[in-house]
Amino acid sequence: MAILERKIIHERTTLCSRIVYPKFVLPRHKHAEYEIMLFTHGNGKQFVGEGVRNYKEGDVVMIGSNVPHLHLCNAKLNPDAGLEKSSGIALQFHPTIFPLSIDKLPDYLPIYELLQKSQYGIHFLDKNLYEELLQLFEELEKVEHTVRLIHLFQILERLCQCKNTNILSDIAYNSSNLLKETNEPVNRVYTYLFNHFKDKISLKEIADYVKQNPSALCRYFKQRTDKSIFQCLAEIRIEHACKLLAYSNLTVAQIAYESGYNFVPHFITQFEKITKRTPSEYRLQINV
Numbered sequence: 323m324a325i326l327e328r329k330i331i332h333e334r335t336t337l338c339s340r341i342v343y344p345k346f347v348l349p350r351h352k353h354a355e356y357e358i359m360l361f362t363h364g365n366g367k368q369f370v371g372e373g374v375r376n377y378k379e380g381d382v383v384m385i386g387s388n389v390p391h392l393h394l395c396n397a398k399l400n401p402d403a404g405l406e407k408s409s410g411i412a413l414q415f416h417p418t419i420f421p422l423s424i425d426k427l428p429d430y431l432p433i434y435e436l437l438q439k440s441q442y443g444i445h446f447l448d449k450n451l452y453e454e455l456l457q458l459f460e461e462l463e464k465v466e467h468t469v470r471l472i473h474l475f476q477i478l479e480r481l482c483q484c485k486n487t488n489i490l491s492d493i494a495y496n497s498s499n500l501l502k503e504t505n506e507p508v509n510r511v512y513t514y515l516f517n518h519f520k521d522k523i524s525l526k527e528i529a530d531y532v533k534q535n536p537s538a539l540c541r542y543f544k545q546r547t548d549k550s551i552f553q554c555l556a557e558i559r560i561e562h563a564c565k566l567l568a569y570s571n572l573t574v575a576q577i578a579y580e581s582g583y584n585f586v587p588h589f590i591t592q593f594e595k596i597t598k599r600t601p602s603e604y605r606l607q608i609n610v
Contacts, residue, residue, distance in 0.1 A: 325390045326351035326516035327509060330414050337416040338474050340463045344409050346393040349516050349562060352495075355414040356440060357385045358477065360455055364408030366395040367569045370443035371491025374569075377408075380452045384481060386441035387417050389495040392565075399570030413459055415474060432482040433475070443490030446481060454480065507532050507539065508546045512554070519558045520582045525551065559583065560596045567605045574601045 328351045332339045350369065365378040369392040370385055377383070377393070385391050395408035420437070424430045436444075455477065462473040514531045515523070528551060529536040543551050563581040566572055572580065578589035593601050 326513060328353040330355050330416075332416070335466055336470055337419055338462070338470060339414050340459050341412045341414060342409075343412065346395055346408055346410070348392070349519065349558075350390055350392040351516070352388045352390045353414070354387055355416050356387055356437065357391075358413045358455070358481070359383045359385065360411045360452060360459070362409050362411055364395055364397060364406045366393060366397075366399065366408050367565075368393050368490075369565075371495055372493045373443060373489075373491035375445065375488075375490060382446040382451050382455060383490070384436075384440045384444045384446070386437065386443070386495060389441060389443060389491070391443070394565065394569060399566065399572065401572070401576075403571075411456070411459060413462070413474075413477065419471070419474070433478050436478060436482050438494075439489070441494040442492075444481075445488040445490055446484045447486040447488065448484045451480070451484065507534060507542055511539070511543055511551060515551075515555050515558055519555060519562065520580070522582075522584075523555060555582075556592050557596060560593055563589070563593060563601065564597070564604065567601055568608050577601065 326349055328348070330339065330341075330353050346366075359382070361377050361379055361381040361383075363379055365376065368375055368377040368383065369390075370383070371389050371391075393408065393410070396403070397405040397407045420433075421427060421430070424434050424437075427434075458473065458477050458480070462470060462477070465473060510532045511528060514528050518527075525536045525540070529539050532539055534542070540551060543549075543554075547554065549557075559581045563577050566577045566580060567574075570577070574590070575586050578584075578586045581589065583589035583592070590600060593599075593604070597604055599607065
């Protein structure tokens, strides 16, 4: 299934941005930028590549370029438990910051190896690392140009020094996962569906976003994917529902609503059509 291809918008003067996430709302997505995430509050489930783990406040994780990832907050998964909502601070930096021949430059060897390892996702376990990086992130935000790059390399050097780490995914992702034409109509349709799958979506809204005639867009999408636009929307919604069934205490009705369905029987019908099981059967089987 396609994954949301997210484009990070940096300031004009940099390709390295500090982003504050007061809450995690994005579906499973990827972007060209490497990402260092500091979990500042809450806890939940983190999906990186093919791996899944529990995250908590104070965790430090690095995610490679174009590695699919998703954060599900326990406060959202278990709404009756009175848990604190999750938040985080990320440093996102584009691969073009580094030399094209980085793998052949001995001075870059530790950083090159760190970048390669991040394609699996890395959880860093060194004591006091979180507090150190929090301070370094804040310092980086105050400077520009060459000084900003120096701060980034100091952060990467600090991560290179960490010996106590866990790999998050058994499979490494690389540049082959990048959509080569992010403005191509099919990819723009997927982007719209991923960003709005919880909303009521009309064909006209999608066509307006892609800037194509609705009928022509439907034919083009079907030719390229062998699926209809709304079949793909259903798959996106059901994939999200599967994660909620696996990792939350939400009822089937609550999961239907969280996945974009206002009518529970229709959700159950769609779920069974795609997974060949009812939501309740799916939950029972994965919890065996």
